[in-house]
Amino acid sequence: MIPQSPEAAKRRARERTRQATLRGAFVASAVIVAVAAARDILDGWLLGAAILAMAISAFVLADRDREQQVREVARPRTSRGVADALLANIPDPVILVDRRAIVVEANAAARSLLPAIKQRHPLSFALRSPDVLDGIDSVLRTGDALRVEYVERVPTERAFEVLIGRLEADAPGLDAAAGVMLFFRDLTSARRLEAMRVDFVANASHELRTPLASVLGFIETLQGPARNDPAARERFLEIMRGQAQRMTRLIDDLLSLSRIEMRAHLAPQGVVDLTGIVSHMVDTLQAMARERGVEINVALPSAALTVQGDRDELLRVTENLIENAIKYGESGGRVDVALRRRSGEGSAPQVEFVVQDYGPGIAAEHLPRLTERFYRVDVAQSREKGGTGLGLAIVKHIVNRHRGQLTIESQPGQGAVFTVVIPESVQAQVLVP
Ligand SMILES: Nc1ncnc2c1ncn2[C@@H]1O[C@H](COP(=O)(O)OP(=O)(O)O)[C@@H](O)[C@H]1O
Numbered sequence: 001m002i003p004q005s006p007e008a009a010k011r012r013a014r015e016r017t018r019q020a021t022l023r024g025a026f027v028a029s030a031v032i033v034a035v036a037a038a039r040d041i042l043d044g045w046l047l048g049a050a051i052l053a054m055a056i057s058a059f060v061l062a063d064r065d066r067e068q069q070v071r072e073v074a075r076p077r078t079s080r081g082v083a084d085a086l087l088a089n090i091p092d093p094v095i096l097v098d099r100r101a102i103v104v105e106a107n108a109a110a111r112s113l114l115p116a117i118k119q120r121h122p123l124s125f126a127l128r129s130p131d132v133l134d135g136i137d138s139v140l141r142t143g144d145a146l147r148v149e150y151v152e153r154v155p156t157e158r159a160f161e162v163l164i165g166r167l168e169a170d171a172p173g174l175d176a177a178a179g180v181m182l183f184f185r186d187l188t189s190a191r192r193l194e195a196m197r198v199d200f201v202a203n204a205s206h207e208l209r210t211p212l213a214s215v216l217g218f219i220e221t222l223q224g225p226a227r228n229d230p231a232a233r234e235r236f237l238e239i240m241r242g243q244a245q246r247m248t249r250l251i252d253d254l255l256s257l258s259r260i261e262m263r264a265h266l267a268p269q270g271v272v273d274l275t276g277i278v279s280h281m282v283d284t285l286q287a288m289a290r291e292r293g294v295e296i297n298v299a300l301p302s303a304a305l306t307v308q309g310d311r312d313e314l315l316r317v318t319e320n321l322i323e324n325a326i327k328y329g330e331s332g333g334r335v336d337v338a339l340r341r342r343s344g345e346g347s348a349p350q351v352e353f354v355v356q357d358y359g360p361g362i363a364a365e366h367l368p369r370l371t372e373r374f375y376r377v378d379v380a381q382s383r384e385k386g387g388t389g390l391g392l393a394i395v396k397h398i399v400n401r402h403r404g405q406l407t408i409e410s411q412p413g414q415g416a417v418f419t420v421v422i423p424e425s426v427q428a429q430v431l432v433p
């Protein structure tokens with residue numbers, strides 16, 4: 001709450017004294033007239049003077065009352081309530097301080113950012129930032145708004161831009177608090193996004209530069225020392241083809257990632273049968289599995305299981321997960337693929353797609369980062385297996401777009417389980433009895 005300023009209190013006391021004096025004058029005139037009349041000494045002059053005095057004080061009093069009423073009406077009675085409600089609902093920290101940098105008001109976000117903040121205590125007790133405190137001084141001196149940076153290091157590093165602005169001293173209802181407002185804008189996520197973007201460009205360029213350098217190297221060798229060596233030429237051309245294919249895969253993955261991201265906010269419109277998609281993908285990858293000595297066990301429902309989705313995107317999800325299980329879980333010799341309906345208690349039915357391998361598994365510290373672009377447990381191994389490090393990032397984006405969830409569980413040495421859960425299509429349940 002805003003305390004009364006000394007000026008306002010004085011003004012109100014002066015007003016009360018003036019009204020009391022006027023009322024006193026009115027009553028005194030009335031008494032004089034009454035007494036004079038009672039004692040029969042009321043002559044024309046005395047009566048006239050007394051009536052005039054009464055009229056004047058009545059008139060002045062009535063005028064004061066009207067003025068007071070007008071002022072009362074003009075003052076927005078609800079402005080405090082509205083201001084409080086507004087402040088409470090602003091998700092960013094907002095603090096109001098007076099001219100001596102004493103806290104007048106702090107919203108919930110400010111209190112959670114600065115737990116030590118207290119009304120009527122100096123802001124410096126809760127916020128030890130010379131930049132902000134000097135900023136308040138300078139705003140009070142010059143009247144110009146300022147932006148300064150405030151970085152909090154504990155418990156986690158967070159960066160804020162603090163906008164410091166002077167409050168209008170004659171703003172209705174705020175006269176008592178005339179001082180400075182501080183508005184904190186959280187820059188942490190913007191900074192993180194920016195860092196991710198820079199990393200992404202650096203990673204993508206690096207991934208392309210490696211195969212390009214190798215292709216250029218072989219071209220130079222073929223133009224020079226190996227010019228007349230047909231056997232070396234055949235071998236080098238084969239390697240160059242492999243590198244060019246790797247670049248193509250990388251560019252394909254980058255393009256599909258950006259396409260999926262662009263449509264991330266649009267829910268897919270089609271209705272597709274996941275049973276058909278999974279069985280098609282298992283057939284496609286059988287040859288690759290056989291080559292590596294991996295057996296695929298499939299457990300599919302006997303009927304169609306439909307979801308609202310995009311057929312191509314769901315094909316990519318099943319392809320990436322089954323291919324990873326075959327590639328990285330090769331040593332387990334077996335991959336289990338299952339699709340089933342999952343109906344929780346009271347919740348809408350969902351479709352669950354599970355790929356389990358029995359390979360080396362993934363250490364716990366890698367699990368949360370697997371879906372980051374270009375993140376690989378073992379970069380050399382992934383490259384050697386033709387990986388780009390984008391597969392799981394693509395899977396995650398597609399699953400999100402389908403309002404689904406991807407979970408990864410793994411015990412090192414015991415393989416890994418990748419589970420995708422997507423809401424079952426209600427529309428299709430009506431169409432397909
Ligand atoms: N089934 C799995 N078993 C062990 N590690 C896996 C498995 N699936 C994925 N990974 C790890 O996750 C990383 C990222 O996978 P992904 O995004 O598909 O990239 P890529 O397959 O192109 O390397 C892989 O490089 C691998 O280290």
Ligand SMILES: [Mg+2]
Pocket residue numbers: 320323324387388389391392
């Ligand atoms: Mg992959």
